[in-house]
Amino acid sequence: xxxxxxxxxxxxxxxxxxxxxxxxxxxxxxxxxxxxxxxxxxxxxxxxxxxxxxxxxxxxxxxxxxxxxxxxxxxxxxxxxxxxxxxxxxxxxxxxxxxxxxxxxxxxxxxxxxxxxxxxxxxxxxxxxxxxxxxxxxxxxxxxxxxxxxxxxxxxxxxxxxxxxxxxxxxxxxxxxxxxxxxxxxxxxxxxxxxxxxxxxxxxxxxxxxxxxxxxxxxxxxxxxxxxxxxxxxxxxxxxxxx
Amino acid sequence: xxxxxxxxxxxxxxxxxxxxxxxxxxxxxxxxxxxxxxxxxxxxxxxxxxxxxxxxxxxxxxxxxxxxxxxxxxxxxxxxxxxxxxxxxxxxxxxxxxxxxxxxxxxxxxxxxxxxxxxxxxxxxxxxxxxxxxxxxxxxxxxxxxxxxxxxxxxxxxxxxxxxxxxxxxxxxxxxxxxxxxxxxxxxxxxxxxxxxxxxxxxxxxxxxxxxxxxxxxxxxxxxxxxxxxxxxxxxxxxxxxx
DNA sequence: CGCCAAATTGATCAAAGTCAAGAGCCGTGG
DNA sequence: CCACGGCTCTTGACTTTGATCAATTTGGCG
Numbered sequence: 001x002x003x004x005x006x007x008x009x010x011x012x013x014x015x016x017x018x019x020x021x022x023x024x025x026x027x028x029x030x031x032x033x034x035x036x037x038x039x040x041x042x043x044x045x046x047x048x049x050x051x052x053x054x055x056x057x058x059x060x061x062x063x064x065x066x067x068x069x070x071x072x073x074x075x076x077x078x079x080x081x082x083x084x085x086x087x088x089x090x091x092x093x094x095x096x097x098x099x100x101x102x103x104x105x106x107x108x109x110x111x112x113x114x115x116x117x118x119x120x121x122x123x124x125x126x127x128x129x130x131x132x133x134x135x136x137x138x139x140x141x142x143x144x145x146x147x148x149x150x151x152x153x154x155x156x157x158x159x160x161x162x163x164x165x166x167x168x169x170x171x172x173x174x175x176x177x178x179x180x181x182x183x184x185x186x187x188x189x190x191x192x193x194x195x196x197x198x199x200x201x202x203x204x205x206x207x208x209x210x211x212x213x214x215x216x217x218x219x220x221x222x223x224x225x226x227x228x229x230x231x232x233x234x235x236x237x238x239x240x241x242x243x
Numbered sequence: 244x245x246x247x248x249x250x251x252x253x254x255x256x257x258x259x260x261x262x263x264x265x266x267x268x269x270x271x272x273x274x275x276x277x278x279x280x281x282x283x284x285x286x287x288x289x290x291x292x293x294x295x296x297x298x299x300x301x302x303x304x305x306x307x308x309x310x311x312x313x314x315x316x317x318x319x320x321x322x323x324x325x326x327x328x329x330x331x332x333x334x335x336x337x338x339x340x341x342x343x344x345x346x347x348x349x350x351x352x353x354x355x356x357x358x359x360x361x362x363x364x365x366x367x368x369x370x371x372x373x374x375x376x377x378x379x380x381x382x383x384x385x386x387x388x389x390x391x392x393x394x395x396x397x398x399x400x401x402x403x404x405x406x407x408x409x410x411x412x413x414x415x416x417x418x419x420x421x422x423x424x425x426x427x428x429x430x431x432x433x434x435x436x437x438x439x440x441x442x443x444x445x446x447x448x449x450x451x452x453x454x455x456x457x458x459x460x461x462x463x464x465x466x467x468x469x470x471x472x473x474x475x476x477x478x479x480x481x482x483x484x485x486x
Numbered sequence: 487c488g489c490c491a492a493a494t495t496g497a498t499c500a501a502a503g504t505c506a507a508g509a510g511c512c513g514t515g516g
Numbered sequence: 517c518c519a520c521g522g523c524t525c526t527t528g529a530c531t532t533t534g535a536t537c538a539a540t541t542t543g544g545c546g
Binding site: 514 | 517518520521522523524525526527529530533537540544545
């Protein structure tokens with residue numbers, strides 16, 4: 001990718017005109033002020049946006065690309081908190097919560113961003129309280145998701161956790177293809193393991209099993225869900241009781 | 244407890260004058276308006292404050308007592324999200340996030356509350372934005388805690404998770420006694436199991452082991468940490484590498 | 487005193503982690 | 517153009533953790 005620096009202006013406009021949750025329902029002049037205060041920024045695949053423990057400096061809106069938010073355990077093992085894609089925001093817990101970044105954000109694809117420094121987002125929020133309200137909604141939604149994942153970790157077995165993780169990825173980054181719904185970014189077995197609290201071995205075995213059953217099709221760094229209903233049945237445990 | 248209905252006015256004043264996080268730094272008239280708009284409320288031990296899935300109706304400040312926030316998995320197993328004690332707030336995710344209550348809140352002791360209906364807390368937040376800011380901080384802090392617990396669930400073994408859970412309980416509800424630090428509310432093995440994603444059997448075995456080592460002392464529904472440093476060592480895995 | 491919930495403890499079993507070996511895929515540089 | 521090296525993935529064998537099953541004991545309260 002050789003044009004990292006030149007995401008066309010019209011693409012930014014388009015991304016913002018489309019329903020960016022954080023700016024949904026904001027007045028036109030609020031919109032314009034937001035754009036004025038923003039800094040354009042890019043990250044190449046593999047570069048970090050911020051690191052766990054760094055003081056909260058800025059707040060980001062993803063225009064294009066994909067970000068992985070993860071924590072590292074003392075023993076070096078990674079835990080993936082979530083992925084963020086276009087129109088989603090990064091850094092809101094730290095910036096809104098007034099704490100250091102609780103996790104590390106890494107670009108897993110070349111990524112274009114709009115960024116606001118902490119004072120600027122504060123200025124914006126003070127002037128247009130709708131933005132603060134919306135940020136709260138978004139945090140509320142993420143909180144619900146985290147609680148759900150915690151519940152899954154405590155009550156479900158590995159295969160169902162993997163099914164749930166794939167279900168969420170479909171909603172977030174699913175792309176229709178002739179074969180089924182494909183997760184539209186590079187996703188290794190190791191990544192899925194770090195999302196579900198297991199090992200790449202177990203993920204590999206589970207996917208192999210599902211592949212044999214025709215539920216998914218996977219290649220290197222790519223997963224396609226062929227039978228979404230079958231996967232949902234595993235996630236919700238309708239399998240055994242079905243007949 | 245026969246005086247549930249008569250928590251003296253001066254106790255409310257005292258509770259509010261003490262550092263209630265949500266009202267910290269609020270002006271005196273903000274304080275007064277908040278008190279005016281609030282409804283006094285009580286729950287006896289075992290009664291619920293709100294249920295998972297109910298529409299968000301109100302926002303609560305705990306004056307005295309203790310609340311358990313939990314989710315129920317489809318198979319009936321419970322997961323404890325957190326406990327809330329005096330000066331903490333309940334229902335903020337739902338009320339601020341504009342979603343139904345994501346969990347059920349139950350009083351585990353007789354509890355006194357101040358409650359605000361959604362429109363009233365909105366009025367208050369509009370007039371005194373410090374309150375909205377503070378609510379965000381609180382949500383940010385809870386978010387960090389949830390992420391930490393998710394990481395623990397994914398990377399740590401049961402005994403360390405129990406040690407971490409006890410550590411958090413000490414900070415939240417620890418009370419100095421001659422024997423050590425006591426968790427100041429009734430806490431069963433089952434409760435600890437639901438906080439750490441294990442079974443009451445495993446919790447019982449683990450506590451027995453620690454009791455034999457002199458680290459904790461426990462009776463029915465009661466846990467006292469005799470050697471906090473030893474527990475911390477288990478939580479942080481300094482045990483094996485120590486010599 | 488008797489009942490019931492909470493807690494203990496032993497025996498057994500299975501889910502999933504660990505260890506190990508190798509195969510497939512891909513970019514890169516000789 | 518092809519060979520090399522490094523990831524990613526697969527699969528088998530073995531082990532461990534902690535759940536499950538089961539039987540008692542303890543303690544508090546009516």
